[in-house]
Amino acid sequence: MNGNTDKKIHDFFDGVGTSVLDPVLFIGAVSRQLPSLFRRRGLRKRELFYYLDLCGAKSIPVVTLICFLMGAVLGIQAALQMRKVGTEIFVVDLVGFSVLKEFGPLMVAMISTGRAASAFAAEIGTMKVNEEISALETLGISPAAYLVLPKLLAMLVAMPLLTVIGDVTGIIGGMLVGLSVNIPLQAYWTRTVTVLDSITFLLGVGKTLVFAALITMAGCYCGFKASCDAQGVGRGATSAVVLSIFLVVVADAIITLLYSFIGY
Amino acid sequence: MSVEHVKLEVKDLVIGYGDRVVLQNLNFHVSRGEIFCIMGGSGCGKSTLLKHIIGLYPPKSGDILFSGRSIVNATPEERRAIMRGFGVTYQGGALFGSMTVAENVALPLTEYTGKSKAEIAEIVREKLKLVDLDGFGSYMPSELSGGMCKRAGLARALALNPDLLFFDEPSAGLDPITSAGLDRLILSLRDQFNSTIIVVTHELDSVFSIADRVIMLDKGTKSIVADGDPRDLLKNSTSEWVRCFLDRDGLKRQ
Numbered sequence: 001m002n003g004n005t006d007k008k009i010h011d012f013f014d015g016v017g018t019s020v021l022d023p024v025l026f027i028g029a030v031s032r033q034l035p036s037l038f039r040r041r042g043l044r045k046r047e048l049f050y051y052l053d054l055c056g057a058k059s060i061p062v063v064t065l066i067c068f069l070m071g072a073v074l075g076i077q078a079a080l081q082m083r084k085v086g087t088e089i090f091v092v093d094l095v096g097f098s099v100l101k102e103f104g105p106l107m108v109a110m111i112s113t114g115r116a117a118s119a120f121a122a123e124i125g126t127m128k129v130n131e132e133i134s135a136l137e138t139l140g141i142s143p144a145a146y147l148v149l150p151k152l153l154a155m156l157v158a159m160p161l162l163t164v165i166g167d168v169t170g171i172i173g174g175m176l177v178g179l180s181v182n183i184p185l186q187a188y189w190t191r192t193v194t195v196l197d198s199i200t201f202l203l204g205v206g207k208t209l210v211f212a213a214l215i216t217m218a219g220c221y222c223g224f225k226a227s228c229d230a231q232g233v234g235r236g237a238t239s240a241v242v243l244s245i246f247l248v249v250v251a252d253a254i255i256t257l258l259y260s261f262i263g264y
Numbered sequence: 265m266s267v268e269h270v271k272l273e274v275k276d277l278v279i280g281y282g283d284r285v286v287l288q289n290l291n292f293h294v295s296r297g298e299i300f301c302i303m304g305g306s307g308c309g310k311s312t313l314l315k316h317i318i319g320l321y322p323p324k325s326g327d328i329l330f331s332g333r334s335i336v337n338a339t340p341e342e343r344r345a346i347m348r349g350f351g352v353t354y355q356g357g358a359l360f361g362s363m364t365v366a367e368n369v370a371l372p373l374t375e376y377t378g379k380s381k382a383e384i385a386e387i388v389r390e391k392l393k394l395v396d397l398d399g400f401g402s403y404m405p406s407e408l409s410g411g412m413c414k415r416a417g418l419a420r421a422l423a424l425n426p427d428l429l430f431f432d433e434p435s436a437g438l439d440p441i442t443s444a445g446l447d448r449l450i451l452s453l454r455d456q457f458n459s460t461i462i463v464v465t466h467e468l469d470s471v472f473s474i475a476d477r478v479i480m481l482d483k484g485t486k487s488i489v490a491d492g493d494p495r496d497l498l499k500n501s502t503s504e505w506v507r508c509f510l511d512r513d514g515l516k517r518q
């Protein structure tokens with residue numbers, strides 16, 4: 001990387017005190033710090049576990065509940081339509097593919113947006129108000145490495161795992177609805193494992209890696225950009241949520257298009 | 265004065281926020297082992313000057329040199345390396361809210377030294393004792409008073425025994441006894457470690473007891489109006505305003 005880019009990235013964190021912050025420079029500043037993860041003491045285990053707990057473990061109940069209901073709702077809608085043509089067994093396909101391809105990853109992304117993006121923005125915004133960001137800088141510690149990387153890493157681990165949980169509970173939700181339209185559990189399960197393939201499952205889980213990166217970056221960026229007062233921090237948290245949802249939906253559209261090119 | 269003795273040099277500095285110039289035409293240097301005070305009316309840009317000197321904001325023009333190395337033109341890595349040599353205390357303490365007081369003080373030590381847990385704990389205890397906070401290591405910053413936060417911030421700034429210290433209004437909000445203790449601490453840091461210390465302050469008492477040199481900033485001209493030994497300025501300054509500023513409290517004391 002040449003000196004000019006260095007200077008510009010330096011300018012991003014200089015700008016943290018003002019309102020002129022460029023998202024591209026922010027991404028640059030964070031990605032520059034990625035190699036530091038492999039240095040001695042580069043990986044901050046304590047922070048990593050804290051965020052794994054906050055964004056991962058603590059989200060399990062709500063992910064379970066929401067994905068279960070989502071699967072059930074999808075099952076009911078599918079059953080209503082399939083019954084017209086007497087092909088109730090396709091409820092299995094509809095629920096299975098919708099959950100694995102879209103609803104599992106998207107629901108987990110929405111829950112993480114609410115939990116993580118807003119928390120990240122509020123945390124960083126408050127640190128900025130208290131001059132903690134300046135203090136980090138003068139201790140010679142990069143705010144990007146210290147504040148963003150542990151969150152990013154935790155989200156990259158937590159979201160795919162949550163999606164696996166969401167996928168399973170979504171299908172269970174569909175299964176219970178299946179009972180009401182006379183599809184026995186055994187038959188539902190057999191159909192599920194015959195029609196769904198592992199590539200579909202992995203591609204669905206895989207795209208949450210992109211969502212995780214977007215949500216973390218949007219949350220942290222809005223925190224760094226927040227103005228230095230209580231209302232500013234509140235607004236930062238709100239815009240973190242709005243920006244994350246927007247980015248996730250746009251990314252999902254693009255990824256779906258890309259997946260369609262390879263036939264999924 | 266030889267070049268090695270100049271610890272900090274500020275050349276033709278212009279600083280401000282956005283389009284607004286807060287201070288301009290700044291030229292001064294601070295020698296090694298000097299206690300250097302920055303004074304001036306509220307809102308004249310003292311904190312702004314400090315934040316620019318320590319590299320948090322880029323200046324509009326001019327240069328800032330630490331032992332001859334420019335912080336303005338440095339790459340981020342060089343800049344961080346220069347910053348590691350500082351100890352900075354902020355107006356509000358700026359402790360990390362998610363860590364205990366002891367962890368706050370230990371942070372620079374765990375980041376930059378290979379010391380064992382026991383050695384670090386020992387240094388932390390020693391630094392907390394220095395600022396009169398022994399026994400508060402396990403408290404969270406939210407459980408401390410404003411003045412205690414400030415002193416804990418000072419302990420953190422001292423953790424690595426920096427040879428260049430910056431204080432932003434260290435004694436504001438402290439009682440007279442604690443703030444006199446702080447003045448003694450500043451003097452002893454200089455005498456023991458030959459640290460260079462730059463202090464923003466309003467307290468004339470402490471200026472007269474610690475400062476080797478003061479600069480006075482003025483909002484009107486946005487520049488330095490006086491530079492020298494405080495006693496000298498009080499007697500001999502050509503500016504009425506400077507003499508009044510330094511004397512007001514002297515009158516009260518008589």
Ligand SMILES: Nc1ncnc2c1ncn2[C@@H]1O[C@H](COP(=O)(O)OP(=O)(O)OP(=O)(O)O)[C@@H](O)[C@H]1O
Pocket residue numbers: 017018281286304305306307308309310311312313
């Ligand atoms: N983050 C900021 N963005 C824009 N302007 C600012 C910012 N911080 C301070 N200022 C402006 O810069 C000027 C100098 O502020 P500064 O905080 O440096 O004053 P000060 O001399 O430290 O005052 P005090 O003694 O009250 O602490 C003020 O007029 C203020 O309006």
Ligand SMILES: [Mg+2]
Pocket residue numbers: 310311312355432
């Ligand atoms: Mg100030």
